[in-house]
Amino acid sequence: MTTLPLIRVGISACLLGERVRYDATHRLDADLLAFFAGIFELVPLCPEVAIGLSVPREPIHLVGPPPGRGMSKAPPVRAVGNRTPRLDVTDALTEYGQRMARELTDISGYVFKARSPSCGVDSVNVYSVTNDHIPTHRGAGLYAEALRVGLPQLPIAEDEQFKDFGFRMQFVRRVLSYHDHQETGHVCRR
């Protein structure tokens, strides 16, 4: 009997237990992995390591002005070193996200690590340029945002949302539906 390949879903590598965080630790989410086992093939990616940052490394954070009323464009947010503001990886993270959006055409969903300045979807503290101790608002990690813009229909979520069982089931349904759409699109292009 032939076994069908599992649907591929991207995931922040630290959630899979890879020691890629700034302090060389991981954030293994065994419960989530057990839930996905046999449903999805998880594809681990760490954008900070991919752009050439070392493990361990200086942590980064987001800085930028809060969104102002009536602004037509989102204000520029930058990812810089916690201790070294000259360590600016904004462009590298954004370009890597744009590249992955072009290359990851075979994934049908993505699970991001919440609150990461690279991987968070909308839970990331953004600090004032003049006072980097007090966050002024929450925003998106730069890699996750670039990927979301490049693949706007891709089902995405943050790990912390999966504590809700209803959300888990909803995410699985969204991934299956998106995958179906990918397969149908493939047939149509032939």
Ligand code: SF4
């Ligand atoms: S949150 Fe993203 S950038 Fe940070 S260690 Fe995990 S995979 Fe790497």
